[in-house]
Amino acid sequence: xxxDVRDLPDEAIDEAFVQSVLAASNxxxxxxxxxxxxxxxxxxxxxxxxxxxxxxLRGCPWPSFxxxxxxxxxxxxxxxxxxxxxxxxxxxxxxAMGNPRWWDVQVTPIPGPDGRPARLLSVSRDITELKRAEExxxxxxxxxxxxxxxxxxxxxxxxxxTFRSGGEPAELKTALMDRLxxxxxxxxxxxxxxxxxxxxxxxxxxxxxxxxxxxxxSFAGPDVDxxxxxxxxxxxxLHELATNAVxxxxxxxxxxxxxxxxxxxxxAFTLSWTESGGPPVQPPTRTGFGSGMIQRALSGYxxxxxxxxxxxEGVRFELATTVEALTAEAF
Numbered sequence: 537x538x539x540d541v542r543d544l545p546d547e548a549i550d551e552a553f554v555q556s557v558l559a560a561s562n563x564x565x566x567x568x569x570x571x572x573x574x575x576x577x578x579x580x581x582x583x584x585x586x587x588x589x590x591x592x593l594r595g596c597p598w599p600s601f602x603x604x605x606x607x608x609x610x611x612x613x614x615x616x617x618x619x620x621x622x623x624x625x626x627x628x629x630x631x632a633m634g635n636p637r638w639w640d641v642q643v644t645p646i647p648g649p650d651g652r653p654a655r656l657l658s659v660s661r662d663i664t665e666l667k668r669a670e671e672x673x674x675x676x677x678x679x680x681x682x683x684x685x686x687x688x689x690x691x692x693x694x695x696x697x698t699f700r701s702g703g704e705p706a707e708l709k710t711a712l713m714d715r716l717x718x719x720x721x722x723x724x725x726x727x728x729x730x731x732x733x734x735x736x737x738x739x740x741x742x743x744x745x746x747x748x749x750x751x752x753x754s755f756a757g758p759d760v761d762x763x764x765x766x767x768x769x770x771x772x773x774l775h776e777l778a779t780n781a782v783x784x785x786x787x788x789x790x791x792x793x794x795x796x797x798x799x800x801x802x803x804a805f806t807l808s809w810t811e812s813g814g815p816p817v818q819p820p821t822r823t824g825f826g827s828g829m830i831q832r833a834l835s836g837y838x839x840x841x842x843x844x845x846x847x848x849e850g851v852r853f854e855l856a857t858t859v860e861a862l863t864a865e866a867f
Contacts (some may be wrong), residue, residue, distance in 0.1 A: 558578035558581075562580055562662065563661050564658075565578040566578070566657075566658040567655055567656070567658075568598050568658055570618050570656065571614075572610075573596065573597060574594060575655070584631075584662050585632055586632045586633040586635065593632070599611050602629050603629070606627030606628065606629065609625035609641075610641075613625065617643045617645045617653060618653055619653075620645050621645075622642065622643070622645075624642045624643075626640050627639060638662070638664045638666070638667040640661045641659070641661075642658070643658045644656070645657075714775070714779070734762050734764070734767040736761070736762055739762065739767055739774065743771065747782050752787055753794045753796070754794075757796075757799060757800075757807075758800050760798075765837060769837035770838065774809070777809050785817065793811070793813050794811050795809075795810045803858045803859055804856070806856050808853065811850035817847060817848055819846040838855070838857050838861055839857045839861035842854065842856070
């Protein structure tokens with residue numbers, strides 16, 4: 537009995553080497569008959585295809601493992617290889633355990649002694665992770681395009697309403713620059729997260745930090761991620777409320793306070809902005825950009841209803857909508 541591989545015939549050494557290579561490969565290597573019946577599968581192929589007993593699959597028509605357009609590709613691959621040509625395609629197919637996978641498949645003829653195809657070689661490579669990465673890239677591209685459209689639409693609305701409100705050119709320029717800076721800051725929040733939206737908590741904190749700081753402001757509420765569209769709209773609305781509070785309201789005096797609170801009672805969502813401790817409030821004589829943005833545009837972007845109240849003790853703003861309206865992206 538041979539005790540060392542060097543004592544084995546060359547044919548046995550070659551066969552053992554080939555078997556070890558096939559077992560080590562993560563490609564699913566199969567031999568098909570000319571009519572497409574499955575006759576052999578490598579050990580590595582059984583592993584990636586999650587096959588525990590190949591005898592249950594032996595003789596099965598290989599195209600039956602594929603559905604839809606991929607089934608037609610599998611049949612076309614057999615026909616091409618039978619005619620002496622290579623055929624390659626990509627498609628989804630489940631493993632023997634029912635787990636979905638994506639495969640890159642190449643079918644080639646195996647010539648017989650006469651040089652004509654005698655059997656077919658099918659090599660399938662698992663490209664599931666690659667397909668997932670491609671899908672993620674596609675979604676990211678759609679999200680980028682979506683956010684750019686939202687941003688441009690918002691800029692257009694801001695510019696139109698700012699200059700429509702009248703006033704001195706210098707004042708209009710300053711107001712426009714402030715509002716565009718708010719949009720830029722909201723975009724920063726959006727790009728700092730790998731999610732599609734932005735945390736409401738970050739949006740509120742950023743607005744209050746820029747206008748009042750912790751001494752005169754507070755906020756509280758459960759975690760909720762806004763869609764990019766709603767994040768931009770709500771950032772602008774909060775900016776207008778904070779700007780008015782600094783100019784005329786609670787943040788114009790040392791003793792004034794602003795409290796922002798939001799709550800979820802699924803599916804309902806409510807947010808309130810409450811000012812106190814400031815000078816007596818006088819309702820505005822005309823509706824400027826800020827009031828229009830807060831009362832009309834915000835409701836249009838996030839749905840639901842909004843109400844801005846000029847109570848003598850302090851401005852109060854309330855937004856009522858649904859969680860779905862705040863978080864859903866509309867492509």
